[in-house]
Amino acid sequence: MQVFRYAVTTVQIMMVGAIIGLALAGVTKPAAGAEAKPAAAPPAAEIKVPGGTMDAVTAILTRRSIRNYTSRPVPEELVQLLVTAGMSAPSAFNERSTEFVVVNDPKVMAEISQTNPASMQLKRASVAIVVAGHQGKEKFPGKGYWQLDGAVAAENILVAAHAMGLGAVWTAIYPYPERIPAVQKILKLPEQVLPLCIIPLGYPAEQKVRENHFDPARLHTNTW
Amino acid sequence: MQVFRYAVTTVQIMMVGAIIGLALAGVTKPAAGAEAKPAAAPPAAEIKVPGGTMDAVTAILTRRSIRNYTSRPVPEELVQLLVTAGMSAPSAFNERSTEFVVVNDPKVMAEISQTNPASMQLKRASVAIVVAGHQGKEKFPGKGYWQLDGAVAAENILVAAHAMGLGAVWTAIYPYPERIPAVQKILKLPEQVLPLCIIPLGYPAEQKVRENHFDPARLHTNTW
Numbered sequence: 001m002q003v004f005r006y007a008v009t010t011v012q013i014m015m016v017g018a019i020i021g022l023a024l025a026g027v028t029k030p031a032a033g034a035e036a037k038p039a040a041a042p043p044a045a046e047i048k049v050p051g052g053t054m055d056a057v058t059a060i061l062t063r064r065s066i067r068n069y070t071s072r073p074v075p076e077e078l079v080q081l082l083v084t085a086g087m088s089a090p091s092a093f094n095e096r097s098t099e100f101v102v103v104n105d106p107k108v109m110a111e112i113s114q115t116n117p118a119s120m121q122l123k124r125a126s127v128a129i130v131v132a133g134h135q136g137k138e139k140f141p142g143k144g145y146w147q148l149d150g151a152v153a154a155e156n157i158l159v160a161a162h163a164m165g166l167g168a169v170w171t172a173i174y175p176y177p178e179r180i181p182a183v184q185k186i187l188k189l190p191e192q193v194l195p196l197c198i199i200p201l202g203y204p205a206e207q208k209v210r211e212n213h214f215d216p217a218r219l220h221t222n223t224w
Numbered sequence: 225m226q227v228f229r230y231a232v233t234t235v236q237i238m239m240v241g242a243i244i245g246l247a248l249a250g251v252t253k254p255a256a257g258a259e260a261k262p263a264a265a266p267p268a269a270e271i272k273v274p275g276g277t278m279d280a281v282t283a284i285l286t287r288r289s290i291r292n293y294t295s296r297p298v299p300e301e302l303v304q305l306l307v308t309a310g311m312s313a314p315s316a317f318n319e320r321s322t323e324f325v326v327v328n329d330p331k332v333m334a335e336i337s338q339t340n341p342a343s344m345q346l347k348r349a350s351v352a353i354v355v356a357g358h359q360g361k362e363k364f365p366g367k368g369y370w371q372l373d374g375a376v377a378a379e380n381i382l383v384a385a386h387a388m389g390l391g392a393v394w395t396a397i398y399p400y401p402e403r404i405p406a407v408q409k410i411l412k413l414p415e416q417v418l419p420l421c422i423i424p425l426g427y428p429a430e431q432k433v434r435e436n437h438f439d440p441a442r443l444h445t446n447t448w
Contacts, residue, residue, distance in 0.1 A: 032318045058389030059280035060309045080443075086286045087437040089379060090394055096437070101444045108446050144371060151375035156284050159383065163280030170314055175367045179243060188448045213311040218322065219304075222329045222372050224412045 053163035066167025069202025086153035125200035169202035228338025277387035293426020302429035349424035391428035
């Protein structure tokens with residue numbers, strides 16, 4: 001039933017997106033003299049953005065790990081949009097092995113935060129997304145692809161959340177041998193579905209300025 | 225010398241960013257009635273965006289793997305901004321184990337494309353970014369952290385490139401046992417620095433519409 005409800009929501013968001021996409025198109029002209037040209041806008045009907053979000057590069061450069069959240073609820077539409085952002089990440093051999101579990105039941109949240117010392121911030125969040133990899137969907141199991149697929153999906157979620165004005169943080173389940181089965185048990189995941197990380201979400205109760213992570217020592221050209 | 229040149233460029237971009245950031249601030253107001261509020265804008269002087277880029281969620285949802293590029297050169301400033309985007313990704317234990325090699329020497333590009341059957345598109349690109357992990361910088365070696373750190377950095381680069389109007393694609397080096405030492409040799413990487421992927425970059429010579437990857441079967445709520 002939940003799945004059907006999401007499907008209906010998708011259509012609704014697409015319609016809203018179509019209207020707002022047209023509005024957005026009018027305000028995203030590049031600054032005069034700018035070197036970078038935004039790519040040709042995709043058809044408005046395809047954009048599922050309920051409201052303008054932050055400029056992509058700005059979002060990537062200013063994202064911080066946010067661990068404190070206000071009690072303001074996160075709209076379900078935004079959570080689904082974040083899952084869609086995760087599903088839009090590339091995937092090895094296009095195998096799409098990543099699974100997403102939205103956790104919004106306070107009992108389940110409490111269970112996870114008790115089991116996992118790294119997820120204390122779950123106590124302060126009202127919703128979280130668990131990113132997991134389905135080993136049964138891997139074309140070449142045991143090579144480490146589900147971890148990479150999950151990581152890029154999780155990064156999309158973190159950046160998109162920040163761009164929407166939400167705070168989020170990657171809390172690791174993998175590669176901890178004690179956390180993986182604990183979370184599997186709570187969420188009733190099949191044995192082949194391994195949780196990579198839990199991303200608690202909420203409106204930030206802390207303000208963090210950008211950290212400039214540019215480090216010339218880690219940038220090389222043509223050779224080491 | 226190259227490093228010093230980049231440091232100077234950084235300052236220049238920051239100054240341009242400060243000016244353009246102010247211009248951007250005027251055009252990124254959310255659409256009326258929008259649910260998602262953009263986060264508070266960071267100080268303009270911190271934004272290093274040479275020109276407006278695409279809305280973050282739109283960029284994430286519409287990014288595609290682009291393997292054909294025009295001959296139009298990619299400005300060096302944008303390549304450095306992409307590396308900065310990569311460096312802005314989160315990192316396990318903040319260990320910052322990821323290294324970035326910008327390849328723009330045609331000879332090096334040709335060598336890599338000859339060695340690696342997956343990187344044929346390098347022949348059509350004039351510049352590429354190699355994302356690698358430094359095992360010597362890992363706090364817990366052998367656990368798989370450098371791969372995750374590298375993956376999130378690579379995803380930032382892919383999304384940022386698309387948002388700037390560039391095309392890019394993840395071409396895998398890891399986990400191929402024959403590709404890793406081949407690329408290490410060409411780029412003269414230390415033994416502990418393992419290449420994860422090569423991302424060729426260029427202005428797209430192919431137009432791809434968005435693929436909607438939302439799959440309700442991979443979305444679960446509270447339990448499997």
